[in-house]
Amino acid sequence: MASMIFTDCSSSSTTATRFLPLSRHRVRDGLLHSRCSTPLRFAPTSPGLLRTIAATSRTYASPSVLTVAMAADTSAKIIDGKSVAKKIRDEITAEISRMKDAIGVVPGLAVILVGDRKDSATYVRNKKKACESVGINSYEVRLPEDSSDQEVLEYISGFNDDPAVHGILVQLPLPSHMNEQNILNAVCIEKDVDGFHPLNIGRLAMRGRDPLFVPCTPKGCIELLHRYGVNIKGKKAVVIGRSNIVGMPAALLLQREDATISIVHSRTKNPEEITRQADIIISAVGKPNMVRGNWIKPGAVVIDVGINPVEDAKSARGYRLVGDVCYEEACKIASAITPVPGGVGPMTIAMLLSNTLSSAKRLHNFK
Numbered sequence: 001m002a003s004m005i006f007t008d009c010s011s012s013s014t015t016a017t018r019f020l021p022l023s024r025h026r027v028r029d030g031l032l033h034s035r036c037s038t039p040l041r042f043a044p045t046s047p048g049l050l051r052t053i054a055a056t057s058r059t060y061a062s063p064s065v066l067t068v069a070m071a072a073d074t075s076a077k078i079i080d081g082k083s084v085a086k087k088i089r090d091e092i093t094a095e096i097s098r099m100k101d102a103i104g105v106v107p108g109l110a111v112i113l114v115g116d117r118k119d120s121a122t123y124v125r126n127k128k129k130a131c132e133s134v135g136i137n138s139y140e141v142r143l144p145e146d147s148s149d150q151e152v153l154e155y156i157s158g159f160n161d162d163p164a165v166h167g168i169l170v171q172l173p174l175p176s177h178m179n180e181q182n183i184l185n186a187v188c189i190e191k192d193v194d195g196f197h198p199l200n201i202g203r204l205a206m207r208g209r210d211p212l213f214v215p216c217t218p219k220g221c222i223e224l225l226h227r228y229g230v231n232i233k234g235k236k237a238v239v240i241g242r243s244n245i246v247g248m249p250a251a252l253l254l255q256r257e258d259a260t261i262s263i264v265h266s267r268t269k270n271p272e273e274i275t276r277q278a279d280i281i282i283s284a285v286g287k288p289n290m291v292r293g294n295w296i297k298p299g300a301v302v303i304d305v306g307i308n309p310v311e312d313a314k315s316a317r318g319y320r321l322v323g324d325v326c327y328e329e330a331c332k333i334a335s336a337i338t339p340v341p342g343g344v345g346p347m348t349i350a351m352l353l354s355n356t357l358s359s360a361k362r363l364h365n366f367k
Helices: 081-103 118-134 149-161 180-185 198-205 216-227 247-256 271-275 345-363
Strands: 004-007 016-019 037-042 066-071 108-114 137-143 167-170 236-240 260-264 280-283 301-304 308-311 319-322
Touching: 081 118, 081 216, 081 345, 108 118, 108 149, 108 345, 118 137, 118 345, 137 149, 149 167, 149 180, 167 345, 198 247, 216 247, 216 280, 216 301, 216 345, 236 247, 236 271, 247 260, 247 280, 260 271
Parallel strands: 108 137, 108 167, 236 260, 236 280, 280 301
Antiparallel strands: 004 016, 016 308, 037 066, 308 319
C-alpha cells in the first residue's frame, strides 16, 4: 500500500509529511503527550452528565470534579481521555469488587484473534491488560491466518454457551477470505460487548428502544462530552465519517441526546461549510489533518477519533501520531478538543470494560 503525502499543519512550513499506511480500525488506546499547561478546575453541570451510557447499567460516576489542562498558548480546554478513562476504570474496579462480594461472580471477556497482524496482537494484549487491571477474567483464542469461518464460529458458539463468559469480542479486521458479517452476527446479542450486532444497532436507531450495548468508540466520545459538562441537547453536531464502527453509531447517539445531526462523508459537497456550522464535531475518517482550523466555528467542541502515524525522523519510533483534525490550528479556535494520542483512544477500552461489566450484571440480575 502506497503511503500518502499531505501538508503538515504542525508548523508554518509547507514541507510535505509522509503518512504511513494504517488499517481501517484506527481507534486505539494511547498515551497523552501533554503540553506545558496550567491546571483549571472544570466541573460537570449536573450529576446526570456523569452517567455511563449503558441502558441497564448503574451509574458509577464520582461527584468529584474533573481537572482540565489548558495549554498555555491556546484557548481550547484539553479533553483528557486518558484521565477520564482512568477514572472510569477505578469505578469499574469498585463495582466488580462489590459484585464479587455480593454474589461471587466475576465478569469474563473472551477475545478471538485470527492471524498474526502485529497491530491486532498489540490491541488484544492491551485489552487483556485492561481486564486484569479492573478484575475481569479474560479468555483468549488465537487462530492461524488460514483458519476457516467454521473454526471461528465454533469458538463463538462455545463462548455463547459458557456462563463464565459475559462478553465476546472478535478482533477486527479478519482475514480477507472470511465472511466478517456472518461471524459478527454469530455472537450472542446478550454478549455483544462490541455493540456491532445488527439488532443492537437497530435498537440504537429506534426511538423508544434501548440497545443492550453501544459500540465502544462512539460511546466513549459521548461519555467524554458528558464528563466535561458539554451540553448536547439542541446543539448542531457534525459527524465526519459514516462507518458502522464509529460514524453512524456516533450520529445515532447524538440524535438520542437531542442534537441536530449532519453527517459529512466522501460524497458530501462543501464539507467545510457544513462542519463550520457545528457546535460539536466528531471526526472519524482516518485522514490525517483533514479538518483544518477554517472548518471550525469559534467555540465548537471537537472530538478527534482518528489516529494516523506520520513519519518523523526525530522520533525514536520513526513516526508520530496525528488525528483527523489539525490540532495546532483547531486548538486556537475550539473551546475544547481531544488530543491525539490520549483523547478517544483510552476511552474505547474503558467502554469495552464497562460493557462487559454491564453484561455480567444483566445476566445475573445484579443491581
